[in-house]
Amino acid sequence: MIIEPRTRGFICLTSHPKGCEQNVIDQIEYIKSKGAIDGAKKVLVIGASTGFGLASRITSAFGSGAATIGVFFEKPPAEGRPASPGWYNSAAFEKKAHKAGLYAKSINGDAFSNEIKKQTLDLIKADLGQVDMVIYSLASPVRTHPETGVRYKSVLKPIGAKFQNKTVDFHTGVVSEVSIEPAQGDDIDNTVAVMGGEDWKMWIDALKNEGLLAEGFTTIAYSYIGPSLTEAVYRKGTIGRAKDHLEATAFTISDSLKPLNGKAYVSVNKALVTQASSAIPVIPLYISLLYKVMKEEGIHEGCIEQIQRLFQDRLYADTTPTDDEGRIRIDDWEMRTDVQARVAELWKEATTETLPKIGDLKGYEKDFFNLFGFMVEGVDYDEDVNEIVEIPGLQ
Ligand code: NAI
Ligand code: NA
DSSP, rough: OOOOOEEEEEEEEEEHHHHHHHHHHHHHHHHHHHHHOOOEEEEEEEEEHHHHHHHHOOOHHHOOEEEEEEEEEEOOOOOTTTOOHHHHHHHHHHHHHHTTTTEEEEEEEEESSSSHHHHHHHHHIISOEEEEEEOOOOOSSSSEEETOEEEEEEEOHHHHHHOEEEEETTTTTTTEEEEEOOOOOTTTHHOOOOHSSHHHHHHHHHHHHHHOOOEEEEEEEEEOOOHHHHHHHTTTSHHHHHHHHHHHHHHHHHHHHHGGGGGEEEEEEEOOOOHHHSSSTHHHHHHHHHHHHHHHHHHOOOOOHHHHIIIIIITSSSSSOOOTOEEEOOOOOTTTTHHHHHHHHHHOOOOTTTTHHSSOHHHHHHHHHHTTSSTTHHHHHHHOOOOOOOOTTTT
């Protein structure tokens, strides 16, 4: 079939297998061009199919020659209906990994559930014996708690006061005022239940209890801070409380890993266009201004550049530098004083009329469509493609 983008609100309903494959190939080539990284050799990636998790899987496999198991939640294809992009990404990744002689298998299902945890543990037991790294990169709006069955929904709201600021609809380029009512009731707790650290700890505990963690084991999860511009709705909002919890959980996990000489890290990453971040109000306007400034400065990075730098210069460097709160920072270029001062200036000037000039709306849009395999260079979109693509190592 010929597959075209079909958008509804902040999501794209279709995705292109060839475009997704090309994205994965480009990321693999990038990692290979940067040379070997002396990293972990048996890696479990939870949230492995898109964004930072996919980049982490690619960096582990093609940077360090690691065997990888990927866990994700993606929609398989059906006759006449394309899969979700993470499905095609994972298919392309496994094909390339197997060709390179690398072990790669995947599990598609709800990572929050006991069933998927058990299936993953069994696979590690059978195939790898142990893992020496777990990358935790889930982004989800909901979580069903495995013990209570309660289904939590996360919300993106400010805390304490109404938030009012500019935002952009990146499909139309229209800049408008948004107003978001503050969190109420169980909003904060619900968001922490979904995006906080409880599930990360459950995974590590389960692996540890079964003896599946190697001596010197490390685990890493991803966080975000961002500037004062977005603070009310992000870091000091409900999602920020979840990130506080995730970051605190790293210390709890590190304590539990002491007998293994293990460690849990949080890395604070740069703001990037992913399926998760497109849904957060205000962030797309911030990102389009940030991209403009960072590209002008020659310091723009995507997920793969970020994770390559994280592994090479932080995680697997001789020493792993962290901030006062023990976090690895690869948002250092985003947070540079000159970059943020420039973004803050542009923010004041941003209107529907000025944004195409002062912001990188085109770059935002291209990155957004790229997530779904569209607008990817080197792909012939007029060509008939088979939407039914298998993931070779899917369990
Ligand atoms: P993403 O949406 O690209 O990836 C999410 C991954 O989680 C996918 O592999 C998806 O299949 C998987 N997933 C979602 N629900 C699942 C479930 N129930 N069971 C199994 N797998 C599930 O998201 P992105 O942006 O890569 O986010 C990953 C982490 O990085 C998040 O913690 C996010 O907060 C953080 N981060 C994101 C930034 C951004 O600007 N995008 C910046 C800094 C940190
Ligand atoms: Na991810």
